[in-house]
Amino acid sequence: xxxxxxxxxxxxxxxxxxxxxxxxxxxxxxxxxxxxxxxxxxxxxxxxxxxxxxxxxxxxxxxxxxxxxxxxxxxxxxxxxxxxxxxxxxxxxxxxxxxxxxxxxxxxxxxxxxxxxxxxxxxxxxxxxxxxxxxxxxxxxxxxxxxxxxxxxxxxxxxxxxxxxxxxxxxxxxxxxxxxxxxxxxxxxxxxxxxxxxxxxxxxxxxxxxxxxxxxxxxxxxxxxxxxxxxxxxxxxxxxxxxxxxxxxxxxxxxxxxxxxxxxxxxxxxxxxxxxxxxxxxxxxxxxxxxxxxxxxxxxxxxxxxxxxxxxxxxxxxxxxxxxxxxxxxxxxxxxxxxxxxxxxxxxxxxxxxxxxxxxxxxxxxxxxxxxxxxxxxxxxxxxxxxxxxxxxxxxxx
Numbered sequence: 001x002x003x004x005x006x007x008x009x010x011x012x013x014x015x016x017x018x019x020x021x022x023x024x025x026x027x028x029x030x031x032x033x034x035x036x037x038x039x040x041x042x043x044x045x046x047x048x049x050x051x052x053x054x055x056x057x058x059x060x061x062x063x064x065x066x067x068x069x070x071x072x073x074x075x076x077x078x079x080x081x082x083x084x085x086x087x088x089x090x091x092x093x094x095x096x097x098x099x100x101x102x103x104x105x106x107x108x109x110x111x112x113x114x115x116x117x118x119x120x121x122x123x124x125x126x127x128x129x130x131x132x133x134x135x136x137x138x139x140x141x142x143x144x145x146x147x148x149x150x151x152x153x154x155x156x157x158x159x160x161x162x163x164x165x166x167x168x169x170x171x172x173x174x175x176x177x178x179x180x181x182x183x184x185x186x187x188x189x190x191x192x193x194x195x196x197x198x199x200x201x202x203x204x205x206x207x208x209x210x211x212x213x214x215x216x217x218x219x220x221x222x223x224x225x226x227x228x229x230x231x232x233x234x235x236x237x238x239x240x241x242x243x244x245x246x247x248x249x250x251x252x253x254x255x256x257x258x259x260x261x262x263x264x265x266x267x268x269x270x271x272x273x274x275x276x277x278x279x280x281x282x283x284x285x286x287x288x289x290x291x292x293x294x295x296x297x298x299x300x301x302x303x304x305x306x307x308x309x310x311x312x313x314x315x316x317x318x319x320x321x322x323x324x325x326x327x328x329x330x331x332x333x334x335x336x337x338x339x340x341x342x343x344x345x346x347x348x349x350x351x352x353x354x355x356x357x358x359x360x361x362x363x364x365x366x367x368x369x370x371x372x373x374x375x376x377x378x379x380x381x382x383x384x385x386x387x388x389x390x391x392x393x394x395x396x397x398x
Contacts, residue, residue, distance in 0.1 A: 013079060013195055018260045021074030023067065034253040035067045064241040068249040072256040073225070076215070079194040079259070080207055082227035086236045087252060091190065091210020092118050093245035094224030096126070098186060098208060099155070101239035102232065105131035107154040110183070112139035112169060114162035114367050117356040119188070136366075139169040140299055142177070149181045159188035161303070163341075164315045164351045164375035165290045165368050166191070168299035171306060175203030184232075190214070190342070195266040196308045206232065213342030214312070216258045217265050221251040265344070265380065269312025272386070273378035277314045279387050285324070285397035287317040287372065313341065315351075315375040322371040324397050325350050329374065331393030334385055341377035346386055348376050 011019065025033055040059045042048040050056035059065040069087050077085040088094040099122070103109070111123060113136035123134045137144035139162055156178040160169040171187060178185040186206035187199035193214045199207050209215060211223030224247070226236050240246065247255075270293075277291035292303035293310030303310060318324045328348075329337055335346045339354045349355060351369050364370075378386070 014263045016075070016078045017195075017262050020078035021071045021076075021256070023071055032071055032253065032256055033067075034249055035062075036249045037066075038062050062249065063244050063246050064237070066249050066252065068256065069247050069252040072223075072247070072252040072259075075256060075259050076194070076209070076211075076225055077227055079262075080189075080227045081194075081198055081200050082207065082233075083230040084233035085225050085227045086233050086240055087211075087247040088224040088226065088240065089245045089247055089251075090222045091208070091212055091224040092122065094208045094210070094226045095119055095188075096122060097236050097239050097243070097245060098206060098226050099127055099132070100243070101236040102184065103127070103132050103154055106152055107132050108150045108152045109134040109155045109157055110145060110148045110153055110178075111136055111157040112159060112162065112167075113137060113363070114139045114165060114167050115157075115159050116163045116188070117351075117359050119157075119159070120359050120363065136363075139167045140302075142170055142173045145174050146177045149177070149183075153181050153183050156183055156185040157188070158185070159190070160197075161191045161292055161307075161311055161313065163191065164313075164355070164373065166292050166297070166311065166313055166315065167290075168292055168297075168303045168306060170302055171199050171202040171204055175205075178205075179203070191311055191313050192307060193262060193266055195263050196270075196311060197306060200228065202306070205229070211255050212340070214266065214269075215262065215342075216255055217262065217342060217344055218258065219340055219343040219345065221254045223247050223251050223255050266312070267309070268380050269378060270309040272380065272383050273312045273314050274310060275383045276376070276378055276386055276390075279383075280314070280316050280390070283391075283394050285319050285394045287319055289316045290314060312378045313375070314378060315373055317370060317372045318374065318394070318397060320372065320397055322350070322352070325372050325374050327396050328390065328393030331396060332389050333392070334381070334389040335376070341375075343377060344380045346377060346379035346381055348374060351375050 051058045051060045073085040135148045158169045175185045184205040187204045190210045206228040209225045274293045280289045291314040335348045338347045339349045
């Protein structure tokens with residue numbers, strides 16, 4: 001079960017999402033089995049020694065080796081076109097594992113200023129304790145990435161499309177700058193998933209996921225993943241093996257089965273979001289809509305070239321600031337009020353007071369996260385029903 005994405009047959013994503021990574025036990029089960037065990041039994045002391053020394057392939061302890069987790073890793077690696085995937089307990093543990101495994105005291109990160117609030121918190125409040133510094137730049141301003149390079153820059157980190165304004169960064173251009181500086185480029189591919197965007201094919205060295213979002217797609221479990229070349233992933237694996245931010249067998253099995261419907265779900269998410277974004281643009285109480293599929297999106301041309309489809313996430317600004325934004329939220333009877341995203345159920349949140357409230361007001365302003373901004377993760381429901389739900393709150397602002 002140790003084979004990863006590089007050895008996968010040349011199948012389309014729809015087939016990889018269902019078939020890649022599957023390994024059957026001697027029972028020959030059709031649907032992949034789940035392996036909820038903490039340890040494994042050996043036939044002899046010699047076999048145990050060989051397993052622990054990694055002389056002989058096989059499983060030893062589920063903190064770092066588990067068949068359910070391996071199958072999920074192999075399938076996701078196949079979809080991303082990665083040599084190897086290392087699964088973790090959550091999206092944030094994936095980013096933490098990447099940084100702790102590949103960076104050291106005195107290193108410097110260049111990151112886009114439009115990041116998930118917890119990612120900024122990790123960089124500013126945790127990594128800084130270990131002598132790792134970070135400079136933030138506008139995601140879409142390629143020259144700013146080059147200008148931020150320091151002699152000790154070791155990692156570029158970008159989230160594209162970004163949370164919550166769906167800004168798009170030029171992966172190819174930033175990868176070239178990173179490599180010229182002797183640094184690695186990591187891309188948070190959470191919003192796009194490998195169905196819409198494959199950063200490794202565009203020059204990125206690493207991809208991270210919060211599998212909690214679209215990869216699961218039904219808001220059931222937490223999970224994360226780091227993907228890239230085998231030598232880099234081995235360093236991440238060794239950190240995981242020791243520190244233990246491990247994906248459970250149950251969560252891995254849920255995520256493995258969820259990947260089967262990912263291509264279908266992403267197509268519907270995108271179709272619904274495009275229709276809802278166009279409708280929102282026509283509402284008098286809406287000042288602006290951010291969605292890569294709209295012609296007036298600042299990076300629409302780049303998004304069209306870099307993404308297979310524009311995605312299922314959008315945000316919009318209402319007239320009247322926080323009070324008005326909260327009125328729209330409170331009027332929702334169908335759309336769930338929650339900070340999660342990538343769910344089959346549409347969700348809505350006020351980023352300035354939820355997902356991004358822990359970062360400073362100055363940082364929010366730089367990132368364009370104002371008091372009137374609302375973020376919607378567009379689900380799989382009827383678009384007409386979603387429009388009616390939002391219209392109820394928007395009517396209160398007229």
